[in-house]
Amino acid sequence: MNGxxxxxxxxxxxxxxxxxxxxxRQVSPDTLTVAGVVCAVGAAAALAWLPAPLAALPVAVLLAARLAFANLDGALARDTGRTTRHGALLNELGDRVADLLVxxxxxxxxxxxxxxxxxFAATLPSWVSLAGAAAGAPRRNGGPVGKTERCLLAVVAAASGWAVPVLAVVAAGSAVTAVVRAVWVWRVLGRAEQAAATASAAAPEKAELPVAEPTAPATRRRPSPSPSHAPTLNSRPPMPDRGLDPGEVSGSITHTRPQSPADRGTQLRGTR
Incomplete structure (x- = not known):
């Protein structure tokens, strides 16, 4: 039900x-948002000060321009790549202020x-839509009495002078619109949660890998020395040959004495 x-x-x-x-002409989208608020101010002034049915034409023209600016600011921002968070905030605030001014x-x-x-009732549909968008649902617009219908009802009041009946319709219709949007948002969020739960249940569970029990580390034995290399109590590393006489080694202890000049001479003669 988009109306x-x-x-x-x-x-x-x-x-x-x-x-x-x-x-x-590089017109800023924010300028169009402000222009829509200005048009709402003009429509409210014409509705309050001009008698019916003289107020109908200016109110209709100004509110049509207000709707045009509300359509153009976002579209212009998207076409020119100038969409910003500040612009989105200004757009929402501009719409709410324009509604209240009318x-x-x-x-x-x-x-x-x-x-x-x-x-108060006129702001409820927008708050429901913003709450749904914050929860992850698509932005919901339209309804039995949305922004466009409220502008049309204001023109009817300006042309007929039936301010009280028109306000009653605005209050009741806006409340119904808020309920319709809330129900729609609730269903959309419910379907999204159900789809997420189904996808989670259908996903294959991760197989648990068996955990190996820790085993004691194997002890490494040192190789026992072979009998041929087994050290003995009195064994010592071989001494280098420093020209000692064989008769000077007795037992396990080596006794050295310096050679006399005569001995060295004898050795030298023997080598020639």
């Missing part, structure tokens, strides 16, 4: 030429409590 919001693609197509012209134009025409109730 008049279903005409948005057709309306955006009609504005495509203007959008290209604004992009060629309803404020009924203050001289209806009881204060009814104007306040209509103003």
């Amino acid at each position: 008049l919001y279903a005409l948005k693609p057709w309306y955006a197509d009609r504005l495509s030429g203007l959008r290209r012209a604004l992009a060629a 309803i404020a134009g009924f203050l001289p025409l209806a009881p204060l409590w009814l104007v306040a109730a209509a103003a």
